[in-house]
Amino acid sequence: MEKTDIIIVGSGIAALQLARRLQDHYYVRIITKGSIHSGNSYLAQGGIAAPLGLNDTIRSHVENTLEAGRFHGDEDLIHKLIIDGKRMVEMLVEEGAPFDRDVDGQLSLGMEGAHSHNRILHGGGDQTGKYIMKHLLGTLSEEKVTFHEDEMVYELLKDERGRCCGLKSKDKRQTRMYHASHVVLATGGIGGLYPATSNHPAVTGDGMALAFLAGAELADMEFIQFHPTLLTVEGKTRGLISEAVRGEGALLLNDVGERIMEGVDPLMELAPRHIVAECIFRERERGRDVYLDISPIDDFERKFPSITRLCRKHGVPIEDGRIPVSPGCHFIMGGVVTDSVGRTSIPGLYAIGEVACSGVHGANRLASNSLLEGLVYGDRLGDHLIEKGISPTIGCALMPVQEKNALSIPYTEEEIKERMIRHAGIIRDEERLLSHLNWLKEQPLTFERPLDCDSREEIQRYFFWIVSLLVTESALRRTESRGGHIRADYPWEAEAWRKRKLIIQHNQGRLKVGYHEQNETEIYA
Known part of the structure; x- marks a missing residue:
């Protein structure tokens, strides 16, 4: 039986950065729904933002990030992100990562929207994600890092103390159960819930649905x-x-x-x-x-x-x-609420990258800050887990496949995608959001049902329903326009909503909604 210390769900830049930080200390298992190359990181055309220019400053990058996020982000966390991000990028440069250079050999620093300086590093012109992913993959140990492709995670496991201790997954032939001291979600965003998206089709908010069903806090799901x-x-x-x-x-x-x-x-x-x-x-x-x-x-x-x-x-x-x-x-700015190293409200469960609501993007992400976030939080969480240590765990076990008595879900993926763009798309209003929310609540689905008997396709449609519900409920409750959340019936920024986070959580089969007035996520242990 293969040894597993830490499981990472997802295979983008945050996942790979974490794996390479951990590999000298632990056995890491990476499980991804598609192939290693079928995520947003690999598709990323844009670059990585870092204040490396002669006249650029960390403070300027922080201010640009706050402004783009309409001052909904946490300034202290953003400042730490930029400081650590600059260091991460400089390390990649020293390693020989394939960033583009000018004819004189200097790093080529580009400009993108809402930045005040040329600070965007690219690889292969418009192939930055592909180049950086290849670089990171080339640093991983085959002995310590195991990949499982085309395997869909459908449930997080918790022990009697409420600690996350593993997961269940399905490939095309069988169902598996894995146990580990720590489980990390690095599954990306929700682009696949809309008919028009820049995202890879496999990116459909699975990590957010998994965390929600397990009882973790999510926030800012309205900011897309x-x-x-x-x-x-x-x-x-x-x-x-x-x-x-x-x-x-x-x-x-x-x-x-x-x-x-x-x-x-x-x-x-x-x-x-x-x-x-x-x-x-x-x-x-x-x-x-x-x-x-x-x-x-x-x-x-x-x-x-x-x-x-x-x-x-x-x-x-x-x-x-x-x-x-x-x-x-x-890109979604919301997701699973985490602290500055990636801990969630469930002990043993972590989230990094776009699946996480880390507080650094506010209401709208500044261009090219996402790859930076993936690198920084992957590295930080690695440091934290190395310092924390692990408990002995067993590897994985096959479970009997049960495809009987599957719940018939009465909508197609295409139907819910079209409803999302019509009712919870770029411009929203109470009438359309409420119409979609009522339609979602009319579906014969609950938050508490076994998924072992369902096919991957049915589970995927079920997860669509959950994430669509979280987005719509949050968008209906935020009665202002800020960043990526635009309400035609509330076309202004309201001071009462500034830095006010909508927290959404599954609690005993019901949807629980609360608020954090400021970033309060450092409480996670």
Whole structure:
């Protein structure tokens, strides 16, 4: 039987950073629903933000992060993130990580929306996630780190004291049960709950559903960032057009040649993402198509090779200088509430990366801070677990597969995706949110039911229902517009909601909602 000390669910940048920090001390098992390469980290076109420029400062990066997050984030945690993040990036540079460089050999630092300095490091132009993931994978020990691909985790296990001590999973043939001293969720966000998304299709909020069912606290589920510029062909989104394209000088025009950001924000195309996304959304609502005018960018194909390939694959000639775009779900700022090292409200359970609500993104994530967060929290949690030590555990056991008496779920994934974009999408209001919430509550589902007898497909639809409910309930209760949460019926920021977190939790089969006025997550032991 293979030895397991720590289980990581998910295989993105946060998971790999944690695994490489732990491998000299523990046996690590990484379980991922798809393949190692089927997550958002591997797809990330944008870069990693760090204040490495000659005239840049940590304070400036902190201020940009607070402003983009509409002052909902925790300033102290953000400051620590930037300090540790700068150190992490410098370490990667020393290791020889493949960051792009200028002709003189200096690191090439790009500009993205809501940043005040050039501080974005890229790899392969617009392939940063792929390059960094390959670098991290190359540092892992095959003897100490075991990967399980195409295996879906569907339940977290707790002992009689309420401590998380393992999980259950399914691959295509059998069901397994694993035990470990510590379980880490690194499953990413919720993009797959919407029909238009930059996310990999496998990213559907599973970690949040797992944590919720286990009784962990979640927060800020209403704050969802819609990326302004997804390639859109014949009404369907086909992939991400990185914000770095606008950072290089691309303009946003409608189909009659008007600059749509004129008079909307002084930063124009480089305004925070929620502002740009809302502007494009409203243009399209009034029947206008929107394009990225890339004609100001010299040598576009060399600077953005993967975007060039994406456009040509879908019949959009780069030579025309116009890329059709529309917004799509990109990043959720909310998730499983954690403290500064990744501990959740359940002992033995941790969360890092996008699945976590760590307090550093506020109401809207600053561009290229997500890979930075993954690196920092993966490293921090590694330090914490090494210092904490582990208890002896057993490995894994096969369980009998029971596919009988499965609950028939009366909706398709496509149906709930379409309802999410219509009722809990970029622009929300009470009528649509309440309509969707009532529809969700009418489904014959509860929070307390065994999942051993269900297929992966049924479990996935069940998890869709849970996460959709959490987002909708939270969006209905926050009666203001802030960052990624835009209410047409409350189109202002309310001082009473500033830094006020909606905490949502499963408690004895019921949905419990409370509030934290400030960041109170350091209490987790």
